Amino acid sequence: MMTYNWWARSSLVVCVLVVLSVAVTACGSGSSSSNSSTSGGEAEGSANSSTVSTESGSSGGTFTAGLADDTPSLDPANCPTTIYCRPAYNALIQMGSKGEFEPSLATSWKFTDAGHQSFEVKLREGLKFSDGTELTGAAAAASMISFSKVPSVSTTNYFPIRTVKAAGKYAFIIEYKEPVTYRYACEQISSNGTLGRLVGPEGVKDRKSLEKSSDGIGPYVLDSSETTKGSTYTWVPNPDYYEKSGIKFGKVVFKVMPEPASRFSAVQSGQIDWAQQILNEDRSQAESAGLQITQGEPGSQPMVILANRESGPLSKLEVREALSYALPREELAVALYGEEATPSSALVFEHTEGFDAEAAELFPYNVEKAKELLAKAGYANGFTLKLLSAGIFDPNNSLSQAMQASLGEIGVKVEIEPVAQLTTYTEKAASKQYDAMIQNSGAVGLSSLLLVKMGPGSPGNPWSLPIPAEVTKLAKEAALEPTPEAQEEKMEEASLAFSKQVWTLTVAEQPVIQAVSSKVGNVAPSYLAIQPDPFGEEWTLSG
Amino acid sequence: MTRLIVRRLLLAIPLLIVVSMLTFVLTAVAPGNPAAAVLGPEASAKEVDALSHEMGLDEPLPNQYMTWAGHAVTGDLGESLVSSESVGEALSSRLPVTLSLVIGSTAISLLFGVALGMFSALRGGSVGLLTDVLAMLGWAIPSFWLGLMLIDLVAVNLHWLPATGYVKFGESPLDWARSLILPWVTLAALGITGIAKQTRDSMREVMGREFIASLRGGGVPEWRIVLLHGLRNAAIPIVTVTGVFAIAMLGGAVLVETVFAMPGLGALAVTSARAGDLTMLQGIVVVIAVLVVIINLLVDISYGWLNPKARLA
Numbered sequence: 001m002m003t004y005n006w007w008a009r010s011s012l013v014v015c016v017l018v019v020l021s022v023a024v025t026a027c028g029s030g031s032s033s034s035n036s037s038t039s040g041g042e043a044e045g046s047a048n049s050s051t052v053s054t055e056s057g058s059s060g061g062t063f064t065a066g067l068a069d070d071t072p073s074l075d076p077a078n079c080p081t082t083i084y085c086r087p088a089y090n091a092l093i094q095m096g097s098k099g100e101f102e103p104s105l106a107t108s109w110k111f112t113d114a115g116h117q118s119f120e121v122k123l124r125e126g127l128k129f130s131d132g133t134e135l136t137g138a139a140a141a142a143s144m145i146s147f148s149k150v151p152s153v154s155t156t157n158y159f160p161i162r163t164v165k166a167a168g169k170y171a172f173i174i175e176y177k178e179p180v181t182y183r184y185a186c187e188q189i190s191s192n193g194t195l196g197r198l199v200g201p202e203g204v205k206d207r208k209s210l211e212k213s214s215d216g217i218g219p220y221v222l223d224s225s226e227t228t229k230g231s232t233y234t235w236v237p238n239p240d241y242y243e244k245s246g247i248k249f250g251k252v253v254f255k256v257m258p259e260p261a262s263r264f265s266a267v268q269s270g271q272i273d274w275a276q277q278i279l280n281e282d283r284s285q286a287e288s289a290g291l292q293i294t295q296g297e298p299g300s301q302p303m304v305i306l307a308n309r310e311s312g313p314l315s316k317l318e319v320r321e322a323l324s325y326a327l328p329r330e331e332l333a334v335a336l337y338g339e340e341a342t343p344s345s346a347l348v349f350e351h352t353e354g355f356d357a358e359a360a361e362l363f364p365y366n367v368e369k370a371k372e373l374l375a376k377a378g379y380a381n382g383f384t385l386k387l388l389s390a391g392i393f394d395p396n397n398s399l400s401q402a403m404q405a406s407l408g409e410i411g412v413k414v415e416i417e418p419v420a421q422l423t424t425y426t427e428k429a430a431s432k433q434y435d436a437m438i439q440n441s442g443a444v445g446l447s448s449l450l451l452v453k454m455g456p457g458s459p460g461n462p463w464s465l466p467i468p469a470e471v472t473k474l475a476k477e478a479a480l481e482p483t484p485e486a487q488e489e490k491m492e493e494a495s496l497a498f499s500k501q502v503w504t505l506t507v508a509e510q511p512v513i514q515a516v517s518s519k520v521g522n523v524a525p526s527y528l529a530i531q532p533d534p535f536g537e538e539w540t541l542s543g
Numbered sequence: 544m545t546r547l548i549v550r551r552l553l554l555a556i557p558l559l560i561v562v563s564m565l566t567f568v569l570t571a572v573a574p575g576n577p578a579a580a581v582l583g584p585e586a587s588a589k590e591v592d593a594l595s596h597e598m599g600l601d602e603p604l605p606n607q608y609m610t611w612a613g614h615a616v617t618g619d620l621g622e623s624l625v626s627s628e629s630v631g632e633a634l635s636s637r638l639p640v641t642l643s644l645v646i647g648s649t650a651i652s653l654l655f656g657v658a659l660g661m662f663s664a665l666r667g668g669s670v671g672l673l674t675d676v677l678a679m680l681g682w683a684i685p686s687f688w689l690g691l692m693l694i695d696l697v698a699v700n701l702h703w704l705p706a707t708g709y710v711k712f713g714e715s716p717l718d719w720a721r722s723l724i725l726p727w728v729t730l731a732a733l734g735i736t737g738i739a740k741q742t743r744d745s746m747r748e749v750m751g752r753e754f755i756a757s758l759r760g761g762g763v764p765e766w767r768i769v770l771l772h773g774l775r776n777a778a779i780p781i782v783t784v785t786g787v788f789a790i791a792m793l794g795g796a797v798l799v800e801t802v803f804a805m806p807g808l809g810a811l812a813v814t815s816a817r818a819g820d821l822t823m824l825q826g827i828v829v830v831i832a833v834l835v836v837i838i839n840l841l842v843d844i845s846y847g848w849l850n851p852k853a854r855l856a
Contacts, residue, residue: 066707066804070814072581072626151581151594208627228636229628230814231806257707257804258814265694265706266804392817426579430588458587 061541063249063520063534065274066263070230070256074222075210076197078152083276086535087235087252088130089197089216092121092140094536095190099351099528104536105135105198105217109186116179116479117162121189123170127242129200130215137166143198144174150207156458157188157195160451179479181487183353184447191536192529219247219535231256248540267291267515273541274534275515280338286515295511297351297526301337301440302393304403304505305454308435310463313383320502322373324363326410332402333508341508347499349509351528353445353488354495362499370410382411388437389418390425399438399507432462436505446495450475454503471498544847551843555836559829563615566828567608570821576600577624580819598624611825620826625818630826633811638830640709640807641796643719645834647727649789652734657781659735660742661774664750674739681736686795690729690802697725707804726803730795734788741784745777752776778849786842790835 071084079085092106108122127135141164148158162175174185189196199207203215211229214222220235227233235252255272257263260279267275268289278286286293306314306323313319329343342350346359374380385407389400397418404414417434419425429437439460444453450471456464466472471494478490514532516523521540527533578594579586595601599610614621620630663674698706704725710718749755750773758768797809804810808827815823 072818151578151590151597155582155590156586211626211628228806229626229633230811231637255708255804256806256814258810259801259804261691262694262707262802262804265691265699266708269698269702269706271698271706271708426582426586426591427576430591 060250062251062253063274063539063541064253064255064272065276065534066255066257066266066272068258068260068263068277070258072152073211074214074233075150075203075207076194076199076216077147077150077154077207079194080152080154081531082192082194083531084233084254085194085197085216086191086218086533087220088214088218088222088238089199090218091189091191091193092123092196092198093186093190095187095192095529095533097524097527097532097537101186101190104191105196106189109189111182111185112173114480116181116185117176119174119176119180119185120167121172121174123172124242125170127217128240129198129203129217130213130221130238130240131200131202133201135198135217136169137172139201140164140198141166141172142201142204144172144195146199146204146207147195154194156452157193159455178451179476180451181353181447181479181491182484183488184445184451187353187445187448191533217242219243220249220252223251226253246535246538248535248538264515267517270517273517273520276531278513278515280340280510280513282515283338283340283513290518292516292518292520292523293525294514294516294523294532295340295526296514296531297511297528301341301506301508301510302399302438303440303507304387304399304436304438305460306436306503306505307429307460307462308432309465309503312435313377313379313385314435316377317502318373318377319379321363322370322377322410323407323412324502324505325366325370325373326412327363327403327406327505327507328365329507330365332406333510336398336402337508337510340513341510343508345499345506346495347504347506348444348446348449348495353447354491355445356492356496356499359496359499362496363502367409374410374412380411382413384413384415385436386415386417386434388425388428388434389416390438391418392425393440394438402507403505430462446475446491446498447479449498468498468501471501544844547843547847548840551836551840555833555840558836559832562832563612563825563829564608566825567611568604570824571604571607577819577821581625611822615829620829621822623815623820623823625815625820625823630823633823634808634826634830637806637808637811639711640805641793641800641809643709643712643723644726644730644796644799644805644807645789645792647723648730648734648792649785651727651731652738652788652792653785655731655735656738656785657742657774659739660781661746661769663739663743664746665769667747671743674736674743678736678740681733684732686729686732687798687802689732690725690799693725693729694802709803709805709807726799726805729802730792730799733795734785734792737788738781738784742777742781745780746773749773749777775849779846782842782845782849786838789838793831793834 065083067081067083069081071079071081073079074084076085076089090104092104093109094102094104096102103124105124105127106121107124110120112118112120121140123135123137123140129135129139133139144158144164148155148161160176160178160180162177164172164174167173174189176185187193197216199210200215203210209215212222212224219238219241221238223234223236233254237247237250241247257266260277260282263272263275264278264282264286266272268286268291283293306320308314324345329345333341333343344360345363346355348354350360374382387400387403389397391397394400397416400414400416400418404416407414417428419428428434450467452458454460454467456466474490474494474497478487478494481487481490512531519542521542522538524537527537576591576595578591578598578600582590582594599607611621618631620634622629623633659674659677663671694706697703705722708722710722712719750769755768755773758772759765796807797812799805800807800809801813808830812824812827815827
């Protein structure tokens with residue numbers, strides 16, 4: 001064995017040398033390496049590359065965000081994760097963190113008719129798109145009409161609109177198919193969505209060109225030389241931006257990081273400045289690590305749509321009410337979404353259009369009452385409910401399983417059909433094979449629910465059942481009220497009436513949590529949207 | 544040797560055709576309509592049908608395949624169904640990331656695996672046992688867990704290396720290496736232990752043969768016996784196992800690239816599968832199949848180099 005000693009030692013030495021060389025490489029740049037390097041680590045590297053253009057008014061530094069989802073496109077018409085079009089496309093109306101509507105590309109807006117179907121928007125004068133053309137009423141109308149022709153998730157936003165037409169050089173009018181509320185009309189073209197993010201005439205002519213160069217009016221423009229689709233998106237200050245003080249960063253970099261743990265690690269290590277949508281369980285660790293937490297209000301959460309109301313058990317109101325009474329919401333809210341979740345049985349959530357506090361507490365947990373209602377409807381022995389659950393709306397099928405357990409207590413047997421992909425889900429949802437399905441509420445208000453999400457023919461309503469007449473009547477009356485306050489009051493009545501029909505089973509609303517580096521300033525503790533708006537809220541970067 | 548290479552390359556052609564056909568059929572018959580993915584959950588069935596027609600998804604499957612294959616042979620792999628991005632461009636921008644990851648991990652696996660295996664074979668006893676234990680751990684520890692632990696320790700707590708991301712070699716070779724160290728280690732863990740175990744077994748078997756004793760009796764220096772005779776004779780199974788692990792690492796890249804947010808083929812495969820982007824998936828599978836062919840070819844060439852008789856086989 002002695003003859004092998006030399007080799008044994010040599011092998012060991014090789015191992016040690018390799019380990020040392022790796023360690024040396026690792027330590028080569030010392031502690032400063034935490035911010036350096038990677039394409040995701042521009043925090044420091046970017047500080048060098050992000051030479052601040054004083055002309056553009058930017059205050060410097062690279063703002064790097066780790067985002068949960070990629071975008072199918074950089075065209076605002078096909079940009080469901082709106083954050084991707086925020087740097088280069090200001091919306092017509094800016095929605096503040098408290099829900100207030102503020103001028104942006106538009107200076108004023110109002111209904112021009114008593115029927116509230118004609119909404120006039122006056123534009124700021126002297127603005128230019130990135131393609132050099134002027135923002136006019138005609139250009140704005142062309143952009144919005146073009147929006148409706150792009151096959152995308154966002155196209156549905158255009159459904160309630162009949163047409164858009166210019167009204168003078170710097171104004172245009174949106175004509176709706178039916179009366180809408182002031183709040184809905186404003187929200188549609190606000191920074192909370194994509195419809196109001198206008199594209200210049202060149203971009204409208206060739207929408208594919210928007211993947212390579214942005215053509216909007218915003219503080220930044222896309223830098224395609226430093227953009228790799230699906231991975232890294234880079235924006236640099238827009239030299240022609242009308243409000244130089246609105247440019248807060250020398251460069252904006254979005255990194256696609258689908259894994260929540262990766263985003264959280266990256267923001268903790270200082271590699272990124274904002275980790276979009278971290279897990280609730282990471283909240284306390286984030287706070288103890290000195291990160292800022294900001295959260296969306298209303299929250300988001302999946303809800304069960306009781307779809308098969310045409311025939312069978314779910315066609316009876318007593319049965320739907322029974323299912324709602326059978327849910328121990330307090331318990332489920334904590335178990336499913338954590339301490340921050342708020343139990344609610346309302347169809348729409350707090351801070352959205354039509355929220356009524358009474359609706360949130362319509363069906364307190366009461367198993368006995370649930371059983372009584374089932375018996376009254378002729379289902380004393382329960383029934384089988386086929387539930388379609390997509391992973392994207394119900395991660396790990398946790399809500400489905402909670403439903404299965406809770407409804408099992410009143411004799412309702414829930415058969416879960418889990419599907420992984422959205423494509424499969426959409427097909428199955430439309431097949432009328434499932435009594436109920438899980439979807440995300442999307443934190444939308446009542447108008448959106450009635451006009452788009454639950455409208456006849458939508459996957460939220462595969463049997464194309466009409467919205468209850470009482471609700472439709474109240475919503476229409478609301479839209480015709482003269483003031484936004486009166487409209488809201490009436491929408492609350494409509495929402496309460498709709499919640500009483502139990503088209504959906506909701507459990508709780510859960511805030512979407514964001515972790516932001518302590519280097520970022522101006523971060524409000526909460527905002528009235530699903531996602532924060534770093535550019536609209538004018539986040540800044542220090543250090 | 545040239546004949547060997549040419550023959551292997553010719554054999555690869557039907558393999559690629561079969562792989563592409565299988566992928567095409569499997570992805571096409573899988574439930575779900577890509578048009579529905581584009582339009583989202585609020586689109587009506589009518590709209591989905593219209594877009595399906597526009598995308599050519601209502602054509603008979605053989606027609607769809609022939610159209611795709613006709614373009615593919617000219618290097619045009621089509622456009623992403625979801626984003627309209629050129630599949631060729633997407634793959635070419637991501638291939639270097641996956642290659643950097645897999646080649647680096649394979650090299651680390653080989654270097655450490657052979658060194659550890661030799662050390663174990665030559666020392667035996669408790670060191671051999673340790674190798675077995677390490678091999679077992681390497682097999683048992685899931686790579687995503689190891690990756691997350693390394694990120695937490697090395698990037699978040701020690702701040703030695705970046706937690707996520709990838710730097711192009713052309714931008715900064717040092718930062719390129721730094722961005723890859725943790726992914727390399729994560730992906731190589733399995734390879735190191737597997738190759739070490741194979742090396743130990745092969746070396747022990749070869750070093751016990753008579754010709755080794757004869758060489759020692761002839762006074763040949765021990766380093767020559769081990770390196771030129773022992774390792775060379777033990778190398779063929781080691782090379783085979785290395786090839787197998789290199790191919791396995793192509794699969795492992797899916798998880799590692801996701802955990803480390805690296806823009807490689809694996810991460811692209813995950814997002815494309817989620818979105819039902821069939822053309823992108825098809826392109827990825829073809830590229831992976833080509834890489835597997837190349838790895839097998841390299842293994843065959845190594846056989847020929849290590850054992851001249853194999854060149855004639």
